[in-house]
Amino acid sequence: MEHREICCSSEQQNRWMEIQDKLKKRLITEDEFTWELPPSLPSSSSHRELNREGEKKQVLKYVGGVDISFLKEDPSIACGTLVVLELESLKVVYDDFCVAKLDIPYVPGFLAFREAPILLKILEKMKKDCHPFYPQLLMVDGNGLLHPRGFGLACHLGVLADLPTIGVGKNLHHVEGLNHSEVRELLETDGHKESIFLTGNSGCTLAVAMRPTLCALKPIFISIGHRISLATALKIVKMTCNYRVPEPIRQADIRSREYLRNHPLVSPNP
């Protein structure tokens, strides 16, 4: 076979952009889910909303997190990981893994084409089994709306899995003029702020930069994935932050690495 550009040619990127534009038409950027947030204060009286059938709405209980780790010896070997945590206790109640060879490289702005397929596979397996802990919400290691075309991995996964998703970035993706020094200045205005809204050149609010713990100087970047508002996403992230990285993503990250350590030399799916 000749040495042709198969992975990240401009033609490939154009095709990827068309897919992103097409999927983006299905994106929902406001709260649209069947559950509700748990009461912030343990209130004695329950005033939960009723759904159309006059029943109590379900409360958000099972929060998923996804991440992928790679084999240092062969960076094309990936371990996709899904964890589900019980929101109240932040304990892991489910995890699953999938080791595979990824042929698509990481290209900034097109992370989903590399990582979404393996993650969708793990999600679909759990859904097919009608597992009782199937997540009501998914936190994604990567951005959502904070993306050159407003459709990062969290949006991509949310639309394809039809799940509410929140994007959590550990580094800033420089889009719409946003840059690290600007974020740092904003956070340090008026003493030190816990979080700030990030607005791009277009005037749209794209994300929130927040420091979940007092000691962490470096912020995380929260953006909308699918079927959720930024305000709600922020509340949920705050509920799950034992450390700088929210627990669902942190656990997915930890367990993903651990899985690769403990399962050496297994031949991945061809």
Added chain:
DNA sequence: GCGACAG
């Protein structure tokens, strides 16, 4: 033209 660029 040059640099920047989630994971």
Added chain:
DNA sequence: ATCTTGTCGC
């Protein structure tokens, strides 16, 4: 993403 030592603090 991954490679890496020590170091500071509870």
